Amino acid sequence: MSAKPRIRLPGSVTIGDVIEIKTLIAHPMESGVRRNTDGTLVSRLLLHTFEAKFEGREVFRAALHTGTAANPFISFCMKVPGPGEFEFTWVEDGGARTIERVALKVS
């Protein structure tokens, strides 16, 4: 049973606020340069892209590489245009996608 990604949005926001969105996902982020005890290479398996969309529009994107540690924590900031839904996507080598949607409450 693997954990769902964690997403942190501020509790109540007003239009115009600059907010920090935090995300945390479980993933080994295998770099592909480590070796097993028998000397063979451990195959690379990375989350190579993180995308954040708000109301369908991309607001943040990150390209991750071998230097990113396991279980990546990614945070970014955004100016609140109004209420709406975030869609976060993590894309793994090979194309598998993890998608989470969270509503942003605006007072």
Add this chain to the structure above:
Amino acid sequence: MKNVRQKACAAAFVFASAFGGTGQAQQGGGDPIERELDTYRSMMKSDPWSNPGMLDVDRGEALWKTPAGPSNVSLDQCDLGLGPGKVDGAFATLPRYFVDADRVMDVEARILWCMEKLQGFDRVKLLTRPHPSAGMPVKVLGAIATYVAYRSNGRSFSATFSHPKEREALALGETLFFRRTGPMDFACSTCHADSGKRIRLQPLPFFSKPDEARKNLGEWPAYRVSTAHVMTMQHRIYDCFWQMRLPEVELGSDVSIALISYLVKQAEGGQINIPGMKR
């Protein structure tokens, strides 16, 4: 409100570099290596929310609440010492004597008991390779223990050690802590020998001093950056014994519970704040 948020965003990409200040006495006085280690530690801990151990807290919660095992029940009737299903604050009162098991148990031994007796899991299987290897997430029992410990955050270690068997565990634990054995003549006290000492670059708490025990014990279970998983206290002790050139200590053995009892007694009054963050 707006200003605070903007400041948070402005600081978001700047790591706090305030010195962690663990308060440990520095025998060398101002050792530059110790300062760098302090900086590294405070950077790691600068945003507790970023601790990947929280993912195992979530996983542990799901495992506690989801029916599993041959009996297909959840753990919501598991008695951690405060009554069946009562999780809040239970970790802070452990280790303690349990009448049904007729022995003193720490949180992991107790969860093992519940998984066996309530859910019908095979005890031998649960005790086989119970700890994760580097890069693998903590296993089921450890994830549940992380969740249970998390539900005592903010509380202090308050195990009473009033029952005769609890006092026995304490005495055994203290004796074992100072007992030197194995080809390297190591006891726990050999490495945990004094304040401000480290092995390679790993500073070690001087548990004989309650002040240091109080500061350190409440951080376990902890997420370890070097192995990319949460390490529980049973796993920590297993790993110590590996370094000490001793054999594999069984999870929940009297020896492990005795040592944990001694550490918890030394840490009495110390605050619980898990998951910790370690190198």
Add this chain to the structure above:
Amino acid sequence: MSKKRRMRFVLLTYSAFAGASYAQQMEATDEGRIETAMHAAFPEARPDWLSRLKGDQTMRACSKYRDAPPAEVARTIAARESATIQYPPDGRLIGDWKKGEQLAQSGYGLRFTDYPPTRENGGNCYACHQLTKEEVSHGTVGPSLVQYGKIRRFSEAEAKVAYDKTYNSHATSPCSLMPRFGTNGVLTIEQIRDIVGLLMSPESPVNRP
């Protein structure tokens, strides 16, 4: 451990324990109960490892006194342990410092993952000591050994002191925290000689300016 440090440790320990030494308050947990608990705690232990669960006479004394033995006990330990020191047949105590540095860096050996062994045991000196100025990743449980040979003017007598200390530290420091590398069979005589080389050779990085 120096006398001063030992005294501090004793005072610190006893003040921390004032009225709170659980082993003392109850009848001191007897050896039989400890052995039973230890054997039960390691059910998968190989039979030839069972001796690791129990310390020898010296270790039992050091455990009892928490590494601060009274003078009489300390003398007995020193005499017993120094009698176990064995020297190379050719009398040459200073070996190859390059090998010595490898041994100082390596913590390999005797752990339950080190079987079957794929290389020689290491001394793991850097775990507890600083040796060269260059190596940042060093411990502080033992004193710094930077410029060890240079400070001692590379004397032959000091080479013997270093050899003895590495082979069995208790010969001169009863209840020292340092493993008995020679007596316990962790390192061979050749390996100990190479470590002495690391400490005492003028060309060794330990002694470079």
